[in-house]
Amino acid sequence: MNRIHQLFENKRERVLSIYFTAGFPHLEDTLEVMESIQEGGADIIEIGVPYSDPIADGPTIQESNLVALENGITLKKIFNQLENFREKINIPVVMMGYLNPIIQYGIEEFCKKCQEVGIDGLILPDLPMSQYLEEYKELFEQYGLANTFLISPQTSEARIREIDENSDGFIYVVSSHSITGAKSGISSEQISYFERVQQMNLKNPRLIGFGISNAETFSKASEYSNGAIIGSAFIKKVKLAQSLKEDIVKYIQSVIN
Amino acid sequence: MIRVDEKGFYGKFGGAYIPEMLHPNIEELKENYEAITASIEFKEEFQSLLKDFVGRPTPLYFAKRFSDKYGAKIYFKREDLCHTGAHKVNNTIGQIILAKKLGKKRIIAETGAGQHGVATATVCALMGMDCTVYMGALDIQRQKPNVERMKILGAKVVPATSGSQTLKDATNEAMRQWINNPVDTHYIIGSVVGPHPYPEMVARFQSVISEEIKWQLKEKEGRENPDLVIACVGGGSNAAGAFFHYYNTPEVRLIAAEAAGLGISSGKSAATTALGTPGILHGSKTLLMQTEDGQVVEPHSISAGLDYPGIGPVHAHLFDVGRAEFVGVEDEDAMKAGIELSRLEGIIPAIETAHAIHALNMIEYKKDDVIVINLSGRGDKDLDTYIKWGNY
Numbered sequence: 001m002n003r004i005h006q007l008f009e010n011k012r013e014r015v016l017s018i019y020f021t022a023g024f025p026h027l028e029d030t031l032e033v034m035e036s037i038q039e040g041g042a043d044i045i046e047i048g049v050p051y052s053d054p055i056a057d058g059p060t061i062q063e064s065n066l067v068a069l070e071n072g073i074t075l076k077k078i079f080n081q082l083e084n085f086r087e088k089i090n091i092p093v094v095m096m097g098y099l100n101p102i103i104q105y106g107i108e109e110f111c112k113k114c115q116e117v118g119i120d121g122l123i124l125p126d127l128p129m130s131q132y133l134e135e136y137k138e139l140f141e142q143y144g145l146a147n148t149f150l151i152s153p154q155t156s157e158a159r160i161r162e163i164d165e166n167s168d169g170f171i172y173v174v175s176s177h178s179i180t181g182a183k184s185g186i187s188s189e190q191i192s193y194f195e196r197v198q199q200m201n202l203k204n205p206r207l208i209g210f211g212i213s214n215a216e217t218f219s220k221a222s223e224y225s226n227g228a229i230i231g232s233a234f235i236k237k238v239k240l241a242q243s244l245k246e247d248i249v250k251y252i253q254s255v256i257n
Numbered sequence: 258m259i260r261v262d263e264k265g266f267y268g269k270f271g272g273a274y275i276p277e278m279l280h281p282n283i284e285e286l287k288e289n290y291e292a293i294t295a296s297i298e299f300k301e302e303f304q305s306l307l308k309d310f311v312g313r314p315t316p317l318y319f320a321k322r323f324s325d326k327y328g329a330k331i332y333f334k335r336e337d338l339c340h341t342g343a344h345k346v347n348n349t350i351g352q353i354i355l356a357k358k359l360g361k362k363r364i365i366a367e368t369g370a371g372q373h374g375v376a377t378a379t380v381c382a383l384m385g386m387d388c389t390v391y392m393g394a395l396d397i398q399r400q401k402p403n404v405e406r407m408k409i410l411g412a413k414v415v416p417a418t419s420g421s422q423t424l425k426d427a428t429n430e431a432m433r434q435w436i437n438n439p440v441d442t443h444y445i446i447g448s449v450v451g452p453h454p455y456p457e458m459v460a461r462f463q464s465v466i467s468e469e470i471k472w473q474l475k476e477k478e479g480r481e482n483p484d485l486v487i488a489c490v491g492g493g494s495n496a497a498g499a500f501f502h503y504y505n506t507p508e509v510r511l512i513a514a515e516a517a518g519l520g521i522s523s524g525k526s527a528a529t530t531a532l533g534t535p536g537i538l539h540g541s542k543t544l545l546m547q548t549e550d551g552q553v554v555e556p557h558s559i560s561a562g563l564d565y566p567g568i569g570p571v572h573a574h575l576f577d578v579g580r581a582e583f584v585g586v587e588d589e590d591a592m593k594a595g596i597e598l599s600r601l602e603g604i605i606p607a608i609e610t611a612h613a614i615h616a617l618n619m620i621e622y623k624k625d626d627v628i629v630i631n632l633s634g635r636g637d638k639d640l641d642t643y644i645k646w647g648n649y
Contacts, residue, residue, distance in 0.1 A: 051551075051552065052420060052552040052553045053420070053425060053426075053429050053539075053553050054429075055276065055432045055433060055539070055540075056276040056436065057433075059419070062419045062420070063419075066419070066420065069552060074550040075551070098537075099274060099537050100536045100537045100538065100545075100547070100551045100553075101550055101551030101552065102551070103536060103551065104534075104536065104547065104549065104550060105550075125277070126274045126275060126276055126537065126540070127274065128274060128275060128280070131272065131274065149277060150277040150278065151277060152278040152439075154278065154280075154281040154439050154440075155277065155280070155281065174277070177278070177436065177437055177438065177439050177440075178278075178437050179278075179433045179436050
């Protein structure tokens, strides 16, 4: 059974997913960051595959992408780094990245490799649902990869239903009209949107992302969903970390507790 | 048949690879633009502004001295005489009327050299709409006069400080800002790039170029179809406009001049069809200059307007099926062609346009062939580059 499904079977509340950029702050930090995220007590790890043109990301993740690329990270190197990660990490791990590097790697080869190293799911923000259904769904399923779609405050109810129908794993609820890292705090307008989605009784679990940065926003988001995703705020911590492991563990614990 | 399918593909290229956050914006546009642009009300306003504000039809000018030199009948389609100095305004006029009909209150745009930014700021002033233009921080330094023109016209110019700080980053930034302002804002893309329906929509607004060539050539030569049409290609909007009504007329050869920079194999060029491979950038699948790892490579061209690592999906398709012939024109040759046009015909062209002029030296044609070259823009904005080059 896919680790994502397993996780949500056992835990329906306050699920914490942490996004980080592979190869950041240093090329060989990928594994240490992942181990620290697990040790800190997060439930899901999202490995960001760096891209030169991340159009859904704000300045923090843009910069981490750029630094990682300057460090020399490539998708091939990421897979090399991930070769034996399952010896130490048992929580679900998802790859998040823009389509282009993945297409250049070869989509089937990519899926195969994901399965080989132990990746459980994918979040590809610029893969639209129609294209997914036409070209990718079968392949992802064949290699046991759960696909996650995003929804935003602008997404219509009919479309949310369609996305729910075609999702497998969890739905990524983008908290506002925004790119990553753009806003902090949660407004009453956002809460009414979270409630609207909550009342739809979707079959997939929902994690709220964008603008989640600390214990307060994590708890608030978790009231209206199964948990939340932290990206930019985590990258900022990693960037400033004195001791990578200690600082990551401390930060995640501060969010959870 | 060269045509876009309902999902926005030209053969293998095109589509709408966009984050879900942009889905409602793109859907709104897709669902409405055909009906709006087909309405009599839209057409009347569009045509009236093209005539009285832009100055259309632009002349189709028989270039006698050029014809004598090259041994063919050469006509120039004078898009350089459009208000604001280039073809770009054809598209911004169309899109601003559309934005108004969609009830949008503000406009955002990307710009490289600043031509599209100026054309956008111009129509926003005309319509009294709020205008923000994203421009690479590096380009802002390189294209000072256009930055000031935009400001004079009342637009806000915001530097894109990410990545390489040029056109592709300005486009990324405009898309991000559209994600941040999805309801009241329309994004005027300046070329035949981006997610469907942009490439086709922009091409249709620019198709007035080949529409006019047809009847103008009929008047002058007694035939609608030239033997060749030549245009420069960065993203490819002027070429799409000049080719549009000839896509499916195989006896008309379509020649696209892309920027070979310091040479195709120099590592400093923007020759997308020569060096690119299929990939996804700014929402569409197209030919793309990229690394083996799928990271987009920063292009180089002496002309800022051709300095783009991709190409409109329709052009990727024209290349793929062999409908258009692509030539790569180097910086130095383009500059010389600009001087040649200035001296033989009294027209100082934009350096983008000069690439199309030089293409004459790179292709075979028959004596007496009728050749139409799309003079996409004038050279005022490039005086600095001409002066720095100095070889005249």
